[in-house]
Amino acid sequence: MQARSATLPDAIGIEQMIQVHVADGTLLPRSLAEICENIRDFVVVELDGEVVGCGALHLYGMHLAEIRSITVTAKAKGKGAGRVLVDALLMEAKRQSVTCICLFTRIPDFFGQMGFQVVDKEALPDKMHKDCLKCPRLHACDETAMYLGALPKHAPGAMSARSALEFVQIAQWQS
Ligand SMILES: CC(C)(COP(=O)(O)OP(=O)(O)OC[C@H]1O[C@@H](n2cnc3c(N)ncnc32)[C@H](O)[C@@H]1OP(=O)(O)O)[C@@H](O)C(=O)NCCC(=O)NCCS
Numbered sequence: 001m002q003a004r005s006a007t008l009p010d011a012i013g014i015e016q017m018i019q020v021h022v023a024d025g026t027l028l029p030r031s032l033a034e035i036c037e038n039i040r041d042f043v044v045v046e047l048d049g050e051v052v053g054c055g056a057l058h059l060y061g062m063h064l065a066e067i068r069s070i071t072v073t074a075k076a077k078g079k080g081a082g083r084v085l086v087d088a089l090l091m092e093a094k095r096q097s098v099t100c101i102c103l104f105t106r107i108p109d110f111f112g113q114m115g116f117q118v119v120d121k122e123a124l125p126d127k128m129h130k131d132c133l134k135c136p137r138l139h140a141c142d143e144t145a146m147y148l149g150a151l152p153k154h155a156p157g158a159m160s161a162r163s164a165l166e167f168v169q170i171a172q173w174q175s
Pocket of ligand 1: 071106113
């Protein structure tokens, strides 16, 4: 089982693997255009020459990166591909000198056994600004935030997540 950097010919397969888990909210939707634009974020894992999983590492800066869009096809589940993907993304984070890796998940036990710890979402303002503040489940989020490494002390140039949340609540109250 081998992980490798994704290339543009993998993009359609990546879109299809992600799409399987979008309807139930397990993964955020990623359009083909978005996947192509960010193909260098992705790694894929191959089993017997066939791509059976993918995952991405979104870089916010040296203080934080996020593991996202991680999935393995149904027939390859339980054979170690998920762990291979996480290891490959952590290696890439290390190569980029990133000091904290975060993720939001409904399966904290899977990531917990790889060393990730649960954290309050507000400790990750970059992620909240990128996705949460425009998410319809903002106030009913069923995902667990997790991190590995050293939590960022502050996100450069970012409003704190609490301030941003209050800003959204005031805007909603006024409308
Ligand atoms: C989660 C997922 C990527 C795991 O992939 P996988 O290839 O089946 O996982 P692995 O075979 O590498 O499992 C590694 C370990 O995690 C455990 N594990 C696998 N899925 C798990 C889960 N849902 N919850 C808890 N532990 C899990 C395995 O038992 C194994 O433990 P072991 O090393 O002690 O034997 C895969 O089930 C998947 O694609 N799920 C749907 C999409 C999804 O939920 N993505 C995560 C979004 S944050």
